[in-house]
Amino acid sequence: MRIPAALVVAASATAVIALAVPVANAAAVPQVQITRIQYDSPGTDNRSVTSLNAEYVQLTNTTAKAVSLKGWTLRDNASHVYSFGNYTLAARARVIVHTGPGTASAQHRYWQSKAYIWNNDRDAATLRNAAGRAIDSCSWARPGRGFSVC
Numbered sequence: 001m002r003i004p005a006a007l008v009v010a011a012s013a014t015a016v017i018a019l020a021v022p023v024a025n026a027a028a029v030p031q032v033q034i035t036r037i038q039y040d041s042p043g044t045d046n047r048s049v050t051s052l053n054a055e056y057v058q059l060t061n062t063t064a065k066a067v068s069l070k071g072w073t074l075r076d077n078a079s080h081v082y083s084f085g086n087y088t089l090a091a092r093a094r095v096i097v098h099t100g101p102g103t104a105s106a107q108h109r110y111w112q113s114k115a116y117i118w119n120n121d122r123d124a125a126t127l128r129n130a131a132g133r134a135i136d137s138c139s140w141a142r143p144g145r146g147f148s149v150c
Contacts, residue, residue: 031067032089033150034125035060039118040146041099047114048089052100055116057125059097071130079122082111120146128130 025075036058041051057074060111061067069084074097082097087109089095099117102110111117118125126141 003088021089021142029062031061031063032061032072032127032134032135033062034058034127036147036149037118037125037138037140038147039123039140040120042146045116047116049100049102052113052116053098053102053110055099055118057097057118058094059089059127060094061092063090066090072135073128075090075126075128076117076119078119080111080113080117083099084109100124 034057038054038056041054042052043054045051059074066088069087069089072084074082074084087095087104090106093107095109097109097111099111099113101112101114102108104110121138123142124137126137127135129135137150138147138148142148
């Protein structure tokens with residue numbers, strides 16, 4: 001049985017297009033990702049500075065270039081909002097956003113909250129850019145684990 005050359009070419013082109021789709025989706029990986037959330041501060045929840053700051057969200061820059069987070073926000077389901085202000089996350093670097101009070105540095109930012117932000121039983125963290133577009137999110141519904149690797 002002979003298969004016309006035009007049919008073979010058309011089938012090959014279709015296969016190439018089908019294979020190209022997953023590669024195109026790989027570009028959808030956010031530049032900055034939520035990589036870990038410690039939503040249940042270890043130990044007793046006594047609202048001490050130590051306890052509040054043991055609750056945190058870790059963000060990671062997945063690129064080889066610094067990313068400006070000026071105007072970006074991090075929020076929970078109850079609309080508690082942390083604003084990054086004029087901050088740049090270095091290439092391939094991580095930053096931890098602690099719930100409680102503290103002095104900001106390149107690796108640590110502080111929400112300055114006197115209460116816990118993240119619900120232990122279920123919640124979601126959403127990172128939005130300066131235009132308000134959701135860049136990444138991480139949710140959990142597993143009480144007792146205390147953290148989520150996103």
